[in-house]
Amino acid sequence: MRIRHKPWARPELESCSFYVASPSELRGRWADEFGNGQPLHMELGCGKGGFIADMAAQHPAVNFLAIDLKSEMLVLAKRNLEAKDAHASAHVRLMSQDIERIVQMLAPEDKIERIYINFCPPWPKERDKKHRLTHPRQLNQYRLFLQEGGEIWFKTDDDGLFEESLRYFDQCGFEICYQTWDLAKSGFPGSAPTEHEEMFTRMGKKIKFLIAVADHTGHSVSFSPAE
Numbered sequence: 038m039r040i041r042h043k044p045w046a047r048p049e050l051e052s053c054s055f056y057v058a059s060p061s062e063l064r065g066r067w068a069d070e071f072g073n074g075q076p077l078h079m080e081l082g083c084g085k086g087g088f089i090a091d092m093a094a095q096h097p098a099v100n101f102l103a104i105d106l107k108s109e110m111l112v113l114a115k116r117n118l119e120a121k122d123a124h125a126s127a128h129v130r131l132m133s134q135d136i137e138r139i140v141q142m143l144a145p146e147d148k149i150e151r152i153y154i155n156f157c158p159p160w161p162k163e164r165d166k167k168h169r170l171t172h173p174r175q176l177n178q179y180r181l182f183l184q185e186g187g188e189i190w191f192k193t194d195d196d197g198l199f200e201e202s203l204r205y206f207d208q209c210g211f212e213i214c215y216q217t218w219d220l221a222k223s224g225f226p227g228s229a230p231t232e233h234e235e236m237f238t239r240m241g242k243k244i245k246f247l248i249a250v251a252d253h254t255g256h257s258v259s260f261s262p263a264e
Contacts, residue, residue, distance in 0.1 A: 046108040053115050055125050057132040065144035067130075071100045075128060080104065080153040081136050081170055084232070086114025088155055090121040091229035093129050097122075101129045102149075108133060136170060143182040152179060152189045156233040159198040171202040176209040180251060189249045190228060192220065194237040199245035211249035220244040 050056045057063065063070050067077060076099055080089045083103040093101050103118075105111050111131050118125040134142055143149065157170040167174055171191060179189065189211070193199050199218075206213060217223040221238055225246065234244055 043109045043112070046112040049112050050108055050115060050131070053131070055118070055129050055131060056111070056115065057130050060132040060134055060142040064142050065146040067100075067102070067143070067147045070130065071128060073100070073128070075100045076150040077102065077148065078151040078153065079149055080155070081139075082155070082157055083114050083131075084110050084155075086111075086117040086131075088153070088229050088231040089114065089129070090117040090125075092153075093118060093125060094122040095229065097124055097128060099128065103129065103131050104134045104136060104139075106133055106135060137168065137175070139175075140178050140181055145182055147182050148184040148187075149179075149182050150184055150187050152183065152187070153228075154189065154191045155231045156193055157198075159193070159195040161195075161197060166201075169198065169202075169205075171198070171205050173205050173209050176205060176211070180209065183251045185251065187251045188214075189251075190246070191249065192228070192231070192234065192244055192246050194233070194242045194244055196245070199247075203247070206247075206249040210252055212252055214248050214250050216245075216247040218243060218245050220246040 051058060078099050079102040081104055083089050083105045086103060089101055089103040103114055105114065111133060114131055118129055122129065154170050158168070160166050160168045166172060169175065183189070191202060203213065203216070215225070217225065221244060223246070228246070237244060
């Protein structure tokens with residue numbers, strides 16, 4: 038979906054108390070940014086922010102990073118957060134970041150406890166699969182800052198992406214501790230529905246979901262922030 042340029046989006050974001058204009062400047066210091074000792078969760082590709090707004094409102098004792106590339110999306114996420122979470126400025130940060138270069142803004146010291154990946158583009162063509170947010174190239178970057186025992190929660194409507202992602206996680210040393218091919222019927226209670234999830238469910242599509250746990254034993258990953 039092409040997003041129209043909105044000249045007012047960037048100024049509105051820059052006036053927001055929980056928007057971070059230069060996330061790379063906080064690499065290795067995100068705990069200091071919040072200053073409250075709470076665990077740190079992150080959504081990759083937050084879109085309009087419905088999911089992160091619900092999760093933040095439900096979990097005030099968790100700090101959240103919400104990342105998207107487009108200001109036009111982030112400004113809608115800002116508005117959703119303001120509408121749903123009166124304490125967003127205390128425990129949420131919005132920012133623009135190329136997820137394929139996520140290590141430019143996160144270091145091992147940041148100790149992310151959980152990553153949410155919701156309905157990312159499936160990139161079905163073989164030559165494009167390296168852009169998937171669950172591709173080994175990405176998973177090996179997440180391992181750098183995901184703490185031991187940290188989790189990745191992944192949702193998709195795409196069967197092929199889900200099946201191949203199961204192999205990706207295994208290849209990169211993650212343990213799948215929960216998976217379902219039909220989230221609506223699974224009874225899993227812990228994840229707020231996204232806009233895409235509600236839309237696909239109305240269309241009769243089954244939502245696939247998994248939780249993968251990082252096991253760093255025997256795995257050594259190194260990336261520089263410039264990569």
